[in-house]
Amino acid sequence: MSDIAPAPAAPHTAVIIPAAGRGVRLGPGIPKALRLLNGVPILVHAVRAMAAARSVATVIVVAPPDGAEGVRALLDEHPLPRPVALHVVPGGSTRQESVRLGLAALPADADVVLVHDAARPLVPVDTTEAVAAAVRDGAPAVVPALPVTDTVKQIAAPGPGGTSRTKSQGGEPVPVTGTPDRALLRAVQTPQGFAPDALLDAHRRLAGLGGEEGATDDAGMVERLGLPVVLVPGHEEAFKVTRPLDLVLAEAVLARRRITDGY
Ligand SMILES: Nc1ccn([C@@H]2O[C@H](COP(=O)(O)OP(=O)(O)OP(=O)(O)O)[C@@H](O)[C@H]2O)c(=O)n1
Numbered sequence: 059m060s061d062i063a064p065a066p067a068a069p070h071t072a073v074i075i076p077a078a079g080r081g082v083r084l085g086p087g088i089p090k091a092l093r094l095l096n097g098v099p100i101l102v103h104a105v106r107a108m109a110a111a112r113s114v115a116t117v118i119v120v121a122p123p124d125g126a127e128g129v130r131a132l133l134d135e136h137p138l139p140r141p142v143a144l145h146v147v148p149g150g151s152t153r154q155e156s157v158r159l160g161l162a163a164l165p166a167d168a169d170v171v172l173v174h175d176a177a178r179p180l181v182p183v184d185t186t187e188a189v190a191a192a193v194r195d196g197a198p199a200v201v202p203a204l205p206v207t208d209t210v211k212q213i214a215a216p217g218p219g220g221t222s223r224t225k226s227q228g229g230e231p232v233p234v235t236g237t238p239d240r241a242l243l244r245a246v247q248t249p250q251g252f253a254p255d256a257l258l259d260a261h262r263r264l265a266g267l268g269g270e271e272g273a274t275d276d277a278g279m280v281e282r283l284g285l286p287v288v289l290v291p292g293h294e295e296a297f298k299v300t301r302p303l304d305l306v307l308a309e310a311v312l313a314r315r316r317i318t319d320g321y
């Protein structure tokens with residue numbers, strides 16, 4: 059009998075990039091992931107950011123439901139910094155559904171799965187690698203996060219027919235019900251990282267929950283299974299392109315990178 063231990067499997071990080079949203083808060087136009095930043099679609103920046111991380115071997119892009127072929131053609135036109143297996147699948151009507159559809163294409167040998175918003179095109183590679191490393195070190199769910207810089211007020215839940223609790227832009231004055239201690243709050247970003255079984259289980263068990271019951275991020279779903287979720291430092295440049303001013307900021311970050319990094 060041989061006493062040579064089998065070689066450990068090579069690390070295989072697979073990334074799901076939900077990119078099927080319309081970008082309503084950005085205003086009218088083509089879907090947000092296809093809007094240009096420095097002449098390149100937001101989605102391409104996001105795929106390149108993920109492919110830059112050394113352990114990433116697979117990237118699964120979740121395209122608008124009727125746009126998978128177009129997205130595939132678009133990605134084929136843009137070189138990546140490293141070779142990765144690139145899959146494009148059609149998405150769904152909510153972010154949660156889109157991630158679930160992306161999970162169906164997850165390779166069986168992935169030991170870490172990251173979920174990264176296409177709408178966060180400028181996340182630095184160090185943030186991605188820190189998230190993947192923390193999962194590999196044993197955490198079932200890892201989230202990059204930053205301290206909150208505004209004071210946050212709590213308001214009453216809107217009644218039936220009220221504005222979505224996550225996407226309200228304000229309007230009528232609303233009564234305040236409390237002021238949580240800011241030191242205990244964190245604003246979370248992506249990529250969020252998971253042990254594959256934890257994320258698959260969460261999406262299997264919580265599929266179909268929407269509205270007030272739906273989670274706005276994947277770690278929130280894993281939390282509901284009672285599994286621990288840990289935070290690692292996020293990065294200012296991992297901000298989400300949500301409103302028009304975010305496009306201005308993203309262009310400025312890219313311009314500064316061109317000056318300091320020469321690309
Ligand atoms: N049905 C959906 C909705 C959202 N997303 C993706 O989830 C990420 C984060 O969502 P968000 O910034 O809210 O994007 P949108 O839903 O497009 O924005 P909005 O709410 O302004 O329409 C984005 O990359 C978006 O493409 C998705 O894949 N499928």
Ligand SMILES: C[C@](O)(CO)[C@H](O)COP(=O)(O)O
Nearest residue numbers: 153175224246247248274275
């Ligand atoms: C996942 C996320 O980006 C973490 O901050 C965020 O929750 C997405 O929320 P959105 O309402 O889809 O913008």
